[in-house]
Amino acid sequence: MKIYRINMSNLSSTIEEVPDEWRLMGGRALTSAIVAKEVDPACNPLGSKNKLVFAPGLLTGTMAANSGRLSVGSKSPLTGGIKESNAGGTAAQRFAKLGVKALIIEGIPPGDKYYCVHVHKDGVNIKEETELLDKGNYEVIKTLTDRYGENTGVMTIGQAGEYKMSAANISVKDPKGHIRSAGRGGLGAVMGSKKIKFITLDDNDGAGIEIADKEAFKNAAKIFNKGLLSHPVSGDALPKYGTDVLVNILNEAGGLPTKNFRRGNFAGAEKISGETMYDTIMERKGDPTHGCHVGCVIRCSQTYNDKNNKYLTSGFEYETIWGFGAGCEVDDLDIIATADHECDDIGLDSIEMAVTMQTAMEAGVISFGDGPGILKLLGEVKEGTPLGRILGNGASFTGKAYGLTRVATVKNQAIPAYDPRSVKGVGVTYATTPMGADHTAGYAVTANILKVGGFVDPLQKEGQIELSRNLQVATTFIDSCGLCIFVAFAVLDSGDVAQAMVDMVNAQYGTKSSIGDWFELGRTTLQTEKEFNRAAGLTSKDDRLPEFFSEEVPPHNAIWDFTNQELDSVLPF
Amino acid sequence: MNVTIKLFAQLREGRFGVENSEVPEQSRVKDVVQSLNIPSDHVKICLVNGKDTGTDHVMQNGDTVSLFPAVGGA
Ligand code: SF4
Numbered sequence: 001m002k003i004y005r006i007n008m009s010n011l012s013s014t015i016e017e018v019p020d021e022w023r024l025m026g027g028r029a030l031t032s033a034i035v036a037k038e039v040d041p042a043c044n045p046l047g048s049k050n051k052l053v054f055a056p057g058l059l060t061g062t063m064a065a066n067s068g069r070l071s072v073g074s075k076s077p078l079t080g081g082i083k084e085s086n087a088g089g090t091a092a093q094r095f096a097k098l099g100v101k102a103l104i105i106e107g108i109p110p111g112d113k114y115y116c117v118h119v120h121k122d123g124v125n126i127k128e129e130t131e132l133l134d135k136g137n138y139e140v141i142k143t144l145t146d147r148y149g150e151n152t153g154v155m156t157i158g159q160a161g162e163y164k165m166s167a168a169n170i171s172v173k174d175p176k177g178h179i180r181s182a183g184r185g186g187l188g189a190v191m192g193s194k195k196i197k198f199i200t201l202d203d204n205d206g207a208g209i210e211i212a213d214k215e216a217f218k219n220a221a222k223i224f225n226k227g228l229l230s231h232p233v234s235g236d237a238l239p240k241y242g243t244d245v246l247v248n249i250l251n252e253a254g255g256l257p258t259k260n261f262r263r264g265n266f267a268g269a270e271k272i273s274g275e276t277m278y279d280t281i282m283e284r285k286g287d288p289t290h291g292c293h294v295g296c297v298i299r300c301s302q303t304y305n306d307k308n309n310k311y312l313t314s315g316f317e318y319e320t321i322w323g324f325g326a327g328c329e330v331d332d333l334d335i336i337a338t339a340d341h342e343c344d345d346i347g348l349d350s351i352e353m354a355v356t357m358q359t360a361m362e363a364g365v366i367s368f369g370d371g372p373g374i375l376k377l378l379g380e381v382k383e384g385t386p387l388g389r390i391l392g393n394g395a396s397f398t399g400k401a402y403g404l405t406r407v408a409t410v411k412n413q414a415i416p417a418y419d420p421r422s423v424k425g426v427g428v429t430y431a432t433t434p435m436g437a438d439h440t441a442g443y444a445v446t447a448n449i450l451k452v453g454g455f456v457d458p459l460q461k462e463g464q465i466e467l468s469r470n471l472q473v474a475t476t477f478i479d480s481c482g483l484c485i486f487v488a489f490a491v492l493d494s495g496d497v498a499q500a501m502v503d504m505v506n507a508q509y510g511t512k513s514s515i516g517d518w519f520e521l522g523r524t525t526l527q528t529e530k531e532f533n534r535a536a537g538l539t540s541k542d543d544r545l546p547e548f549f550s551e552e553v554p555p556h557n558a559i560w561d562f563t564n565q566e567l568d569s570v571l572p573f
Numbered sequence: 574m575n576v577t578i579k580l581f582a583q584l585r586e587g588r589f590g591v592e593n594s595e596v597p598e599q600s601r602v603k604d605v606v607q608s609l610n611i612p613s614d615h616v617k618i619c620l621v622n623g624k625d626t627g628t629d630h631v632m633q634n635g636d637t638v639s640l641f642p643a644v645g646g647a
Contacts, residue, residue, distance in 0.1 A: 232617070232643035241582060243646030248581050252639040254623045265623075270590070275582060300646065318646050443647050450645050451618055457625070489645050555623055 001101040001207075004124055006117065008194045009048065009107030013124045018101050024509060026058035028084040029480035029525045030102055031073025035082055036528045038104070041535035045077035045186075046164055046193040048108040054095065054155070054199075055103075057482015061096025061209045062217070064504050065225040066484040068093045068293035070172060076185035078166040078352070078394055079411040079436040081533040083185035086440070086479055088292025088301075088315075089172030091201055094153040095119075096482075099207030109195050114162075117199045121206050129197045134159060136345035136382075137171040137179055140198055145177055153201035158347025161188030163384050165392035166412075167352040168192065171344060178303070178314040180292045183349040184413065184438060186394070212510030220503035224487075227497030228297055231490040233452065238300040238486060239289045243318035245274035246417070246445075247326070253449055254555045255423040255458065258326045259368055260358040261408050261415075263554050264422045268331025272321050277304070277333060284309045298486050304337050313341040319439070322417035323354020324374060328361060335371035342378045348392065353378070355395040355414035363402035406548050411436035411538065420545055421558040423448050423458045428468035428562065432543045432570040434529035440485050442472035446492060453492030459558055461566075469570050476522035481505065527573045540568050574598055574634035578605060581641045584615065602638055603628040617643040 003016040025033055031053045043049035052074045059067040070092035076083035095103065098121055109115065116129040132140050140156045153173060160168035168188030169181040211217050229235045237245055247269050250256040254264035270276060281288045284305040291299040292315060306312040316337060324336045343350040357374050360366060365387075366373030380388030390401045395414045399407030408415040413436030420427025425444025433441035444467050448458035456463040478488060481501070490497040502515050533542075544567065549560035579591045588609060596605065602619055606628055618641040619628050632638065 233645035237582060237642065237644040238646060241644070245582055245644045246646045249618065249639075249641055249644055252579065252581075252620050252623060252641075253625075275585065275590075440647055445647070446645070449618075450643075451625075452643075452645060455625070459624070485647055486645070 001099045003102050003104060004100050004119065005104045005106070006124055006126065007107045008105060008109045008115070008196070011109060011115070011126045013126065015123055022101065024511065025480065025521070026060065026101070027055055027069070027071040027480040027482045028073070028086070028476060029521050030055040031071045031084050032082060032525050032529050034102060034104060035073045035075065036532045039075055041075070041532050042537070043075060045075045045080070045190060050075050050190060050193070052105040052187065052190045052194060053102055054091070055101065056092040056096040058480060058505055059508065060092045060482035062211065062221070062504070062508060063295070064221050064483070065228055065295060065297045066487050067482050068295055069482045069484055070182065071479060072170055072182040072187050074187050074190045075536065076187070076436070077164070077189045078186040079413050081411060081434060081436065081536055081538050082529045083187060083435060084479065085170070085182035085184045085187050087170070087172045087180050087182040088296070088484070089174045089180040090293060091153040091155050091172050092482060093293060094201040094203040096209055097203040097206040098201070105194055105196065108193060114195050114197050116197055118202065119199060120202045121204065132197055134162065137347050138345050141173045141177055141179065144198065144200055148200060148202070153203070154198060156198035157188040157191050158345060159382050159384065160347045160392050161192040162197070163389065163392060164189040164192045165381070165389065166397065167348050167356065167392050167394045169347055169349045171347055174292050174315070175294055176290065176314070179344040180315055181344065181349070183351065185436065188347050211508045213507040217504055217507035220500045220507055223500035224497060224504060225297060227490045227494055227500060228487060231493060233450070233489040234298045234486055238298050241274035241278050242300050242302050242316065244277050244316065244321050246318045247273040247321065248275065249449060250418060253422070253458065255419045255449065256322065256326050257417065257419045259329050260327060260362050260406060261419060261553070264419050265555055266326035266329070268329070269326065271331040272325040272333050272336065277316070280333060281305070296484065298484065300486060306334065313337045313344065316340055319417045320350040320354060323351055324357060327354055327358045328374060329369040330371040330374065332371050335375065339374050339378060342375065342382070346378065346382045348381065351416050352394045352414045355408055356391050356398050359395045359398045359404065359407055360391060362404055362406055363398070407546060409437060410545060411542050413437045418445055419553055421549055421553045421560045422556055424461060425456060425458065425464040425467045427545065427560060428464050428567070428570060429472060431545050431567050432468065433472060434526065434533050440475065442468045442475055443485065443488065444468050444471055446471070446488070452489050459556055461562065465566055465570055472526060472571065473519055473522040476525045477519050480521060480525065526571055530571060530573060540564070543567050576632050576635070577637040579637065579639045581639065582644055583642050584611060584640055596632065600632050601628065602626070602630050602632060605638065606640065611640070615642050616640050
């Protein structure tokens with residue numbers, strides 16, 4: 001495999017051999033290793049010293065189920081630390097089929113011109129781009145699909161990325177021409193700073209994927225695939241209801257943050273629940289289940305139509321619905337779907353924007369419950385008005401602009417959809433992951449609420465530190481394989497599925513490592529990330545939740561009661 | 574005594590979302606599950622008043638019981 005490297009300062013590119021130290025890395029392990037090695041931790045994330053790295057996972061491009069995820073790494077303009085943001089869509093498998101282990105983009109071109117990049121078997125082409133500037137992601141994807149054909153991968157930034165907003169994401173075209181996003185951490189702003197509007201990928205005649213032991217790979221892939229389909233969460237619940245099935249259970253358990261984290265349950269929960277969404281999709285002839293990339297067997301995604309049975313949004317996730325819904329006290333799924341569509345189109349992280357809207361409501365810019373007000377404010381972000389530029393820089397920035405203390409962020413990144421006081425394990429993850437508040441970094445909701453991988457009482461401290469630590473390590477490995485995080489349900493519940501995952505990696509790379517050895521890659525990656533953050537100026541004081549979480553949250557009157565020492569013991573390196 | 578029973582996801586199919594029920598004193602959640610013809614292994618999560626209990630739990634008057642099959646996401 002090769003490394004493609006682009007230097008935007010002089011619009012040049014090279015193809016490099018993969019150094020030995022990176023051969024057994026992929027996805028997050030690789031993007032973090034490259035960023036740590038090549039980026040000055042003290043640099044300005046939007047300056048010429050920062051780099052943007054794209055990497056498919058170790059298993060991406062193979063027949064392994066759910067292995068087509070993409071990792072994007074950089075120094076984050078939102079958190080000021082290292083970032084790996086993960087997305088589905090059609091780009092990662094194209095990189096893998098081209099034999100590209102990573103694409104590294106460095107430098108900033110002089111002048112005001114914008115560019116586009118085309119990635120293909122012989123390298124890359126960099127061209128000036130004028131036509132699609134200021135355009136939203138849906139139009140970019142449609143135009144490029146018309147221009148280059150269905151089989152072209154697209155990664156693009158919307159207006160938010162062009163404005164270099166800290167909530168800007170990188171959108172990836174999915175198999176239906178809709179949008180998946182490397183959402184978190186403002187990486188769209190880094191792409192915008194490098195003056196790249198979009199990247200297209202053509203994998204025709206690519207070098208393909210080498211597999212050391214094809215027979216062993218096939219056998220392990222079969223067990224893995226079967227394991228995912230026979231687990232009740234990945235086999236039944238996710239395909240039918242999508243991730244929004246979580247609204248009701250978090251609401252019942254008192255962990256659904258409502259009105260900017262004032263309560264753990266929402267009177268309008270049923271109206272925005274996965275059950276309601278499923279019925280609405282069926283009634284409006286949408287599609288309740290499809291995959292964000294070819295080879296996904298879980299297929300948690302869906303297309304949600306409007307009242308006239310016309311496409312409104314897809315990949316409509318629980319966190320987005322929670323954030324614009326319960327978080328803002330809005331119980332209208334159509335308004336939330338419109339907000340999701342707008343975020344995808346403008347190129348905004350829908351979690352960051354949802355918490356930003358809660359913060360704007362806290363500030364009195366609009367009132368809680370004002371759904372149309374949310375859409376109006378998203379319009380301001382799209383236009384790049386002064387207010388829009390405040391909001392587009394995320395919840396922390398907005399909170400600061402209005403002098404608020406009730407701002408739900410860690411390392412400036414918005415806290416998602418699970419109250420850390422009543423789902424304590426995920427609170428530990430929010431505080432301690434090097435990524436800034438990120439539920440996927442160590443999804444303790446599994447054992448706290450869903451009873452997957454055992455049970456740890458969500459309202460008690462006991463067991464949470466260890467739970468979060470183990471999940472953070474395992475997840476870092478899963479992210480490095482290019483596997484979707486939803487494989488974790490089966491991996492956590494079945495030793496055979498976990499073994500099959502590792503057997504696939506061993507068969508592909510000709511290694512004989514144990515599960516423990518591979519999880520060590522997760523641990524060392526976390527260590528690399530923490531070291532980068534320290535050198536960037538983040539300290540253990542940044543591994544804390546905002547003060548307001550010491551207030552009780554109804555209905556269980558739970559509080560955030562971990563000591564600093566306890567939090568510092570989670571990733572003690 | 575009176576309890577509120579809430580069913581979610583596939584458990585609702587052919588049943589209901591929420592219902593108030595008269596049940597005998599000392600009833601356990603699993604008695605309700607049985608009376609609703611829900612195979613016991615279809616109930617993965619049982620919350621009583623928002624706290625995880627398991628279906629052996631003896632209910633009190635006024636309890637809210639929330640029953641879920643295996644669900645997940647992130
Ligand atoms: S389960 Fe969902 S998020 Fe995961 S790969 Fe499939 S569609 Fe994408």
